[in-house]
Amino acid sequence: MKRFxxxxxxxxxxxxxxxxxxxxxxxxxxxLTGSLAxxxxxxxxxxxxxxxxxNERGGIAGRKIELVQGDASTxxxxxxxxxxxxxxxxxxxxxxxxxxGLSYAASxxxxxxxxxxxxxxxxxxxxxxxxxxxYFRIVFTATSNGQLAANLAATIIAPRLGKKPADLxxxxxxxxxxxxxxxxxxxxxxxxxxxxxxxxxxxxxASTTDLAPLVLRMRGSGADIVIASSYANDALLIQRQMKQLxxxxxxxxxxxxxxxxxxxAEGLGSAVNGxxxxxxxxAINPASLSAEARTLLAEFRKRFEETQxxxxxxxxxxxxxxxxILLDRVLRTAGSADPSKLKAxxxxxxxxxxxxxxxxxxxxxxxxxxxQGQNERAFPVAQQWQNGKLVVVTPENVKTADPVLVPLPTxxxx
Amino acid sequence: MLDLLPQLLxxxxxxxxxxxxxxxGLTLIFGVLRIVNFAQGEFIMLAMFGAFWLxxxxxxxxxxxxxxxxxxxxxxxxxxxxxxxxPILHAPHAMQIFATFGLSVVMQNIALTFxxxxxxxxxxxxxxxxxxxxxxxxxxxxxxxxxxxxxMAGMLIAFLQFSRDGKALRAMVQNRYAASLMGVNxxxxxxxxxxxxxxxxxxxxxxxxxxxxxxxxxxxxxxITAFVVVVLGGLGSVAGAMAGGLIIGITQTLTGFYISVELxxxxxxxxxxxxxxxxxxxxxGRAGMEEVGTK
Numbered sequence: 127m128k129r130f131x132x133x134x135x136x137x138x139x140x141x142x143x144x145x146x147x148x149x150x151x152x153x154x155x156x157x158l159t160g161s162l163a164x165x166x167x168x169x170x171x172x173x174x175x176x177x178x179x180x181n182e183r184g185g186i187a188g189r190k191i192e193l194v195q196g197d198a199s200t201x202x203x204x205x206x207x208x209x210x211x212x213x214x215x216x217x218x219x220x221x222x223x224x225x226x227g228l229s230y231a232a233s234x235x236x237x238x239x240x241x242x243x244x245x246x247x248x249x250x251x252x253x254x255x256x257x258x259x260x261y262f263r264i265v266f267t268a269t270s271n272g273q274l275a276a277n278l279a280a281t282i283i284a285p286r287l288g289k290k291p292a293d294l295x296x297x298x299x300x301x302x303x304x305x306x307x308x309x310x311x312x313x314x315x316x317x318x319x320x321x322x323x324x325x326x327x328x329x330x331x332a333s334t335t336d337l338a339p340l341v342l343r344m345r346g347s348g349a350d351i352v353i354a355s356s357y358a359n360d361a362l363l364i365q366r367q368m369k370q371l372x373x374x375x376x377x378x379x380x381x382x383x384x385x386x387x388x389x390x391a392e393g394l395g396s397a398v399n400g401x402x403x404x405x406x407x408x409a410i411n412p413a414s415l416s417a418e419a420r421t422l423l424a425e426f427r428k429r430f431e432e433t434q435x436x437x438x439x440x441x442x443x444x445x446x447x448x449x450x451i452l453l454d455r456v457l458r459t460a461g462s463a464d465p466s467k468l469k470a471x472x473x474x475x476x477x478x479x480x481x482x483x484x485x486x487x488x489x490x491x492x493x494x495x496x497x498q499g500q501n502e503r504a505f506p507v508a509q510q511w512q513n514g515k516l517v518v519v520t521p522e523n524v525k526t527a528d529p530v531l532v533p534l535p536t537x538x539x540x
Numbered sequence: 541m542l543d544l545l546p547q548l549l550x551x552x553x554x555x556x557x558x559x560x561x562x563x564x565g566l567t568l569i570f571g572v573l574r575i576v577n578f579a580q581g582e583f584i585m586l587a588m589f590g591a592f593w594l595x596x597x598x599x600x601x602x603x604x605x606x607x608x609x610x611x612x613x614x615x616x617x618x619x620x621x622x623x624x625x626x627p628i629l630h631a632p633h634a635m636q637i638f639a640t641f642g643l644s645v646v647m648q649n650i651a652l653t654f655x656x657x658x659x660x661x662x663x664x665x666x667x668x669x670x671x672x673x674x675x676x677x678x679x680x681x682x683x684x685x686x687x688x689x690x691x692m693a694g695m696l697i698a699f700l701q702f703s704r705d706g707k708a709l710r711a712m713v714q715n716r717y718a719a720s721l722m723g724v725n726x727x728x729x730x731x732x733x734x735x736x737x738x739x740x741x742x743x744x745x746x747x748x749x750x751x752x753x754x755x756x757x758x759x760x761x762x763x764i765t766a767f768v769v770v771v772l773g774g775l776g777s778v779a780g781a782m783a784g785g786l787i788i789g790i791t792q793t794l795t796g797f798y799i800s801v802e803l804x805x806x807x808x809x810x811x812x813x814x815x816x817x818x819x820x821x822x823x824x825g826r827a828g829m830e831e832v833g834t835k
Contacts, residue, residue, distance in 0.1 A: 159649060161757040163657035302802050330801040333761040335559075335752075336789075338551040339796025339804060342544055358659050359753050359761065366751070369668035370679035371547070384659070393661035393753065397668070537668075 149192045150185070150457060152177075153211035154449075155222035155232050160199030162225055164358075165383075165441050169224045169247055170195070172438060172445030175429045176453060179422075186458050198223055201231040208232035212239045218463040219244065221449055224441070226250035226268075226304050233261050242468045244456075246448025247441065249382075250304045254491070254500040260465060262472050262490055264448045266406065266504040267497075268305060272312025274404045275353045275379045278508045280320040282520060283351055283377045283402075286532035290321070294376075297325040297349035299340060299356075299364070301332035306355035309381045313353045325349050332357035341367045350376040358384045362393045369397065369537045376533040379404060382506070386440055391514055397540045398511045400531030402519075407507045408443035409516070410485045410524040416478075422450070423483035440484075447482050451475075455488075479503055485524050547676045548793050554682035556789020558748070560782035561689035562762055563769040564696060565740035571713040571776025572733035575625060578640040580766065581759025582647035583738040587613050587745025588754040589655060595662045595749070602662055602749040603684060606742075613742035617735040625734055626727075644759070651756040659753040667750045685747040692743055693782045696736075700778065709733060713776045772812050774825020783823055788812070 154173055157166035170193075177191045185191055196211050198204035204223060211217045212235055220236050221244040223229040229248035236243040237258045245253065245263040249271060254263050276296075284291050296317045300306035307329065314327050325347035330340055341364060344352060352375050354364060361384045368375075382405030384390050391398040408427075412420050426446050430438040438446070457463075459471035477488040487503030508520045510529055517527035534540070562584065569577045590609040594600040600608070620643065628639045669680040700706040708729055711719040720726045752758060769788055773780025788808050796804035815823070 159652055159657075161755075161760070163652060163757075164659060164755070167657060299801075328801050331805060333764075334801075334805070335762060335765060336551075336555040336792065337801070338555065339548070339793050340801045342547060342551070342797055343801070346544065358755075359758070362661060362753055363751075366668045367679070370670040370682075371551075371677045372670070372672070387659070389659040389661065389753070393659075393663065395663050 149190045150219075150453075150463065151192050151194050151215065151217055152453070153196060153208075153215065153217040153220035153222075154193040155196040155198045155204065155207055155211065155220055155228075156224055156445075157199045157204075157228060158195070158197040162199065162228075165247075166198075166224050168439055168442040169445035171430070171434060172426075172442040172447075173221065173246070173449035175426055175433070176446050176450035178429065179425065180450070180453050186453060187461055191453055196220075196222075198228045198232060201227050204228040204232040205235055208235040212236055212241055218242060218465050219452070219457070219468065221246060221452055223248055224445075226253060229253055233258065237261060240465050242456075242465050242472070244448065244452045246445055250308050251497075252304070252308075254497045257498055259493060259498070260469055261499045262501070263499055264451060264486070264488065264501045264504060265444060266486075266506050267500065268308035269312040271381055271404055271506045272309040272314075272353075272355075273316040274506050274508060275309075275313045275381050275402075276316035276320060276322075278379060278402060278404065278520060279317060279322065279351050279353070279377070282508070282529050283379075283532050286529070287350060287376050289350075291317075292321045292323070294322055294350045295325045295348055296322040296351045296353060297344055297347050298327045298353045299344070300327070300329055301355060301357050301360055302329040303332065303357075305383075306332070306357075309355040310353070313355075313381070317353070322351075330360065332360050334360060334363075336367075337363045338367050338371065340364065341371050341373050344368070344375070345371065345373040351379065352377075353379045353381065354385075355381045356384060361385060361390060365394055365397065365401075369540075372537060374534070374536045378402065378534060379508075381405065386509065386516060388436075388439070391511060396514070397537070399513065399540070400534045401511050402529075403509045403511070403516065405506050405509075406440045406444055406484050406486075406504075407509055407516070407518050407524075408438055408440045408484065409526065410507060410518050411526050414485055414524045415480050415483065419481055419483045419485075426483065443484060447484050447486075451477075451482065451488060477503070543675070544797065546674070548797050549790060550676050550678060551682075552790035552793030553786060554679065554686050554789070555793065556786035557686035557689040557782075558682065558744070558785070559765050559769050559789050560785025561685070561692060561740070561744045561747070562766040563773070563781040563785055564693055564778050565737040565744070566763075566766050567770045567773065567776055567778060567781040568696070568740070569734055569737035570770065572709055572716075573625065573629065573730055574716070575629070575636050575640065576767075577734075577737065578637065578763075579620070579644035579647060580738065580741050581761075581763030582644045582651075583613055583617070583741040583759075584745040584748070584762055585651060585754070585756065585759040586616070586647065587742035588749050588752075588758060589651060590742075591746045591749040592660050592662055592754045595664075596660075601664060602746050603688075605749075606688070606746040609746055610739050610742045613745075614735045614739040617738035618731055620738070621731050621734040626730070629730070648756050648759070655756070657756060659755045661753050662749045664750045681747075681750050685751070688743065688747050689782070689785075692740060693778055696740065696778050705729065705732060768809065768812055772815060772822055774822030777822070777824035780822060780824030 196207035224247040226248035300310035773784030
């Protein structure tokens with residue numbers, strides 16, 4: 127009997143080992159519960175589709191891919207889940223994390239263990255300023271997003287308001303986490319460069335339950351253009367309280383996050399039209415994409431709608447694109463989960479602009495660069511809500527529509 | 541800058557009324573059961589989902605939903621009292637905290653499982669409307685919410701003051717042990733107090749639906765202010781909760797405008813600490829309230 131049990135265990139063990147050898151196991155670390163769950167789930171749903179598509183095509187080097195999920199709902203949990211994936215599950219490749227704060231915590235663990243950390247969503251600049259050799263970020267930075275907001279104000283909004291930047295007042299409001307602060311400081315610096323009058327930079331807590339004081343200061347400052355970095359409830363509160371308190375501005379720019387989500391439009395109804403949003407877009411002009419990227423995007427959209435019952439947002443698409451490049455380009459080239467080969471394959475990547483479904487190319491800043499591991503060919507785009515839909519209005523080569531509703535009509539006409 | 545003062549006071553008053561409404565259930569539960577209900581925010585969240593779905597599926601206005609959602613949440617409160625609260629009534633504080641906190645985590649994740657993490661909002665014709673009086677804009681949703689809050693507090697105070705059960709509840713607030721010696725059925729009143737406490741959270745949830753997004757963790761953002769308000773007003777005092785709400789609301793609005801939006805919570809908390817230094821029992825509370833009659 128004893129011998130039989132041993133044999134059974136040995137058999138089970140060998141099956142397990144064989145199976146483990148036959149799949150690529152990739153850690154996927156996203157906030158799946160808690161307050162960041164909405165966009166964390168959106169991200170991982172995109173990542174799963176990348177895995178499905180590649181598995182149906184025969185996997186990588188004949189082996190299927192398996193996502194090993196981790197729930198990083200808070201920085202503490204991100205760290206402990208990264209520990210679990212890296213040590214207990216013994217994974218060399220971890221992708222994630224949507225939020226910068228979570229990425230800081232989780233990537234430290236992976237870097238210490240010498241693995242590869244592949245960031246698809248966190249945009250705080252500092253993430254790629256740590257000189258980590260195994261940290262690669264495919265998405266653009268907070269600074270480039272903030273600069274785009276100021277750029278949009280100077281090149282598109284100012285001419286349509288019929289004034290020079292020097293005659294226009296810009297007010298910057300932002301939630302006070304790393305994300306909001308870094309986008310806002312970049313927007314402020316760039317707006318100053320353009321010669322705008324800056325009425326101030328007003329930070330607030332995203333969890334706040336009332337933003338009447340902020341909105342009243344907006345009125346007091348006489349701002350023509352407002353640039354806002356918000357999380358969720360705060361964005362809705364700003365708009366609703368602006369309307370209630372009768373605060374009109376020439377133009378309003380949100381910098382990503384909730385400003386680009388359908389729930390923002392649902393919460394505002396027709397009043398959403400005319401509001402700008404700077405971040406990536408899953409719907410840039412298809413003519414700017416390579417044929418391969420176009421087909422891939424169409425395939426992704428189809429599958430996302432089938433499984434989720436709604437079209438993918440930018441965030442879902444970024445999870446998909448990031449994971450797809452990681453598997454199809456980095457892992458395939460490396461042909462093994464050996465971190466040094468993976469890192470070399472990542473650094474060797476050279477995809478021209480338009481080569482991914484988001485329009486980005488991929489070329490990582492190498493060791494010695496101040497932004498080591500940053501994808502230098504990722505860029506945000508400026509979008510605008512028109513007739514309840516987001517359209518891309520700049521840069522010129524990827525836009526799908528011309529900007530309208532500048533200046534914004536007063537609230538009684540929206 | 542001073543010409544906006546009337547506007548700031550009105551905005552502060554309105555949001556303060558809502559803070560008060562968020563807090564009266566919490567203070568009632570604490571006063572009677574001597575339990576800090578960390579799941580109070582989640583009852584608000586459930587009510588918000590209730591109002592959201594009634595609006596989405598049957599186009600019922602959130603203010604009408606109050607009459608449907610509140611009894612349901614009251615029933616749920618009775619159930620929660622039976623399963624979670626009753627067994628820990630005489631347990632050490634740490635255990636009580638874990639139990640109600642655990643209840644909140646369970647409720648959040650039930651909501652997450654059933655309805656997903658999406659941000660949902662109810663768009664009503666009056667969602668962003670306001671009435672203009674002179675140069676003061678009064679937000680319709682906040683005004684209606686304020687009126688409901690005052691009515692609710694008034695009704696609750698009248699109930700506690702004049703009804704037989706209300707008097708018994710007050711006796712329990714004063715000294716639970718003595719009340720039970722005087723023939724008060726403390727088991728039944730515990731249930732009633734917990735049910736009524738979470739039911740007033742449900743009222744708050746309904747009126748918040750047209751103002752905020754509804755999502756599984758919305759209660760966490762809302763309840764922190766409520767805790768401060770309850771302690772400021774005096775544990776167990778409904779009138780204190782309303783007064784505390786108004787003080788915090790006005791302080792936050794004024795400091796948010798004149799000093800810093802980011803620091804408005806901090807300054808309100810500093811004021812809170814200062815008041816507690818002078819009156820440790822809170823504005824309307826009695827000294828030693830948290831210990832009296834629990835042994």
